[in-house]
Amino acid sequence: MLTVTGLTKRFGGFTALNDVSFEVGEGEILGLIGPNGSGKTTAFNCISGALAPTAGSIRFLGKELAGVTPDVVCHRGLARTFQIPRPFRKLSILENVAVAAHYGTDRAGSEASARVRATKILEMVGLPADPAAPTTLLGAGGLKKLELARALATGPRLLLADESLGGLDPAEMATAADMLRRVRGELGVTIVWVEHIMATLTRVVDRVVVLDHGEKIAEGRPLDVAADPRVIEAYLGEPIVLT
Amino acid sequence: MIDPIFLAEAAVNGILLGGVLALLALGLNLIFGVLDIVWIAYVDLVMLSMYLVYFLVMVYGWPIWLGALAGVGLGVVLGVLVHVLIITPILDSPPINQLLATGGLLFFIQSFATFLWTTDHRSVRLTLPIIEVGGMFLSFARLVAFGLAILAMVGLYLFLTRTYIGTAIRAVSQDRGAMALMGADPQRVYIVTSAVGGAMAGVAAALLSIQYSVHPHFGAAFGPITFMICVLGGLGNMVGAFIAAFIMSEIISVGGVLWSTEMGYVIAFALFIVMMFARPGGILARRQ
Numbered sequence: 001m002l003t004v005t006g007l008t009k010r011f012g013g014f015t016a017l018n019d020v021s022f023e024v025g026e027g028e029i030l031g032l033i034g035p036n037g038s039g040k041t042t043a044f045n046c047i048s049g050a051l052a053p054t055a056g057s058i059r060f061l062g063k064e065l066a067g068v069t070p071d072v073v074c075h076r077g078l079a080r081t082f083q084i085p086r087p088f089r090k091l092s093i094l095e096n097v098a099v100a101a102h103y104g105t106d107r108a109g110s111e112a113s114a115r116v117r118a119t120k121i122l123e124m125v126g127l128p129a130d131p132a133a134p135t136t137l138l139g140a141g142g143l144k145k146l147e148l149a150r151a152l153a154t155g156p157r158l159l160l161a162d163e164s165l166g167g168l169d170p171a172e173m174a175t176a177a178d179m180l181r182r183v184r185g186e187l188g189v190t191i192v193w194v195e196h197i198m199a200t201l202t203r204v205v206d207r208v209v210v211l212d213h214g215e216k217i218a219e220g221r222p223l224d225v226a227a228d229p230r231v232i233e234a235y236l237g238e239p240i241v242l243t
Numbered sequence: 244m245i246d247p248i249f250l251a252e253a254a255v256n257g258i259l260l261g262g263v264l265a266l267l268a269l270g271l272n273l274i275f276g277v278l279d280i281v282w283i284a285y286v287d288l289v290m291l292s293m294y295l296v297y298f299l300v301m302v303y304g305w306p307i308w309l310g311a312l313a314g315v316g317l318g319v320v321l322g323v324l325v326h327v328l329i330i331t332p333i334l335d336s337p338p339i340n341q342l343l344a345t346g347g348l349l350f351f352i353q354s355f356a357t358f359l360w361t362t363d364h365r366s367v368r369l370t371l372p373i374i375e376v377g378g379m380f381l382s383f384a385r386l387v388a389f390g391l392a393i394l395a396m397v398g399l400y401l402f403l404t405r406t407y408i409g410t411a412i413r414a415v416s417q418d419r420g421a422m423a424l425m426g427a428d429p430q431r432v433y434i435v436t437s438a439v440g441g442a443m444a445g446v447a448a449a450l451l452s453i454q455y456s457v458h459p460h461f462g463a464a465f466g467p468i469t470f471m472i473c474v475l476g477g478l479g480n481m482v483g484a485f486i487a488a489f490i491m492s493e494i495i496s497v498g499g500v501l502w503s504t505e506m507g508y509v510i511a512f513a514l515f516i517v518m519m520f521a522r523p524g525g526i527l528a529r530r531q
Contacts, residue, residue, distance in 0.1 A: 074426035088414040104426040
């Protein structure tokens with residue numbers, strides 16, 4: 001479904017991504033992991049159209065994505081969430097999701113249908129769908145849910161989830177991991193999940209790709225990758241505890 | 244001692260003037276909120292629409308309501324043209340370049356208007372009555388302008404809160420990048436914003452043309468006060484601009500009766516400078 005080939009991104013003399021290639025299959029949950037500054041978010045920004053890659057190709061559903069503007073990327077069925085949630089704070093929770101539902105998918109559709117879909121998605125992620133509920137009601141966990149709801153409202157086939165669990169407590173983390181599983185199960189959305197917390201991630205993902213200093217150093221099933229000496233070294237020698 | 248009735252009359256006139264000023268400030272603020280660009284030439288676009296109303300009504304004999312509608316239409320066209328021809332090429336330039344570009348447009352419009360229509364003051368002459376209410380004499384034209392300005396602002400409010408494109412405009416004014424990720428084409432949002440901002444200029448033009456005569460330097464008369472209101476209310480803050488418009492218009496109107504019209508402006512500008520030190524983020528900004 002998504003094929004990244006030789007993706008390279010330089011900022012001046014700094015190479016953030018060097019010749020990274022990986023594939024995501026339909027219906028898969030792929031984990032993209034790596035230490036801080038390994039290029040995970042840069043890879044996300046290139047795929048979602050926020051950054052233009054220096055070299056390489058990104059093909060999504062058979063079409064080239066590199067250099068396509070973000071609104072077109074969205075219409076082709078690719079959505080993303082941000083590491084730090086970026087809700088429209090002055091809009092209500094429902095408005096945030098409804099405007100995404102309206103512009104992300106059937107713009108010709110009736111005004112009401114976007115609201116109906118937004119309400120369904122809010123119920124699914126567990127947020128109030130009351131038209132007046134302001135975003136100021138939400139804490140860190142709620143904002144992450146809103147971020148996810150907004151991305152899902154655009155009707156994606158592939159969701160890029162950027163460190164969706166950062167800043168959550170263990171109970172919230174487990175709920176959120178379960179949520180991503182439901183997103184795939186109930187909405188049939190393929191997921192690429194960037195995450196720091198390996199233990200949580202390995203319970204949900206089918207496969208992981210490990211980046212370090214902008215290069216892919218490992219790829220495979222979570223248990224195999226966690227045992228890879230290069231991966232252990234990249235994580236500063238800390239043994240990776242899997243539960 | 245000034246007769247209290249004159250003061251009351253001045254206060255009411257201040258409110259009436261505030262309506263039209265608020266309309267101008269909201270149009271300018273809407274564009275700034277979304278594009279982060281101040282259209283320095285905004286009131287000069289108003290002036291162009293006023294000329295159209297004047298010529299259509301006084302020279303070609305159109306009824307005033309039809310001339311006014313044409314003025315609004317011209318406002319929309321001008322708003323879109325300014326965005327496409329001037330703003331789009333410099334959207335990613337430093338703010339100072341954008342300021343200079345729209346400032347350049349101001350001088351272009353002023354000079355061209357002087358060339359075409361000379362510096363004559365031209366007014367739409369309507370025989371509108373003066374109404375006496377409890378000893379106060381109020382101009383019917385001002386009352387109508389105030390009512391229609393409030394209607395236009397209610398319309399703007401409904402547009403921004405009840406439609407998807409309006410919601411997208413509010414969303415883009417908070418986060419330009421995120422709305423594109425939701426599938427909205429930013430260029431389309433910008434053009435609609437500019438068209439609506441232009442429409443506000445057109446409505447203001449129609450309402451001003453029944454109260455004031457138009458001349459090539461009309462922008463110089465109403466431009467500075469409009470910017471002051473926007474800054475005083477907090478650039479991009481619609482509610483702040485609405486309130487600031489009435490504060491400024493009251494000072495000008497009441498100050499004008501107590502001393503002189505010029506003194507009213509002096510006090511208004513002095514207050515503005517003081518407020519810039521006291522509350523640089525606008526009257527509604529939370530203190531840091």
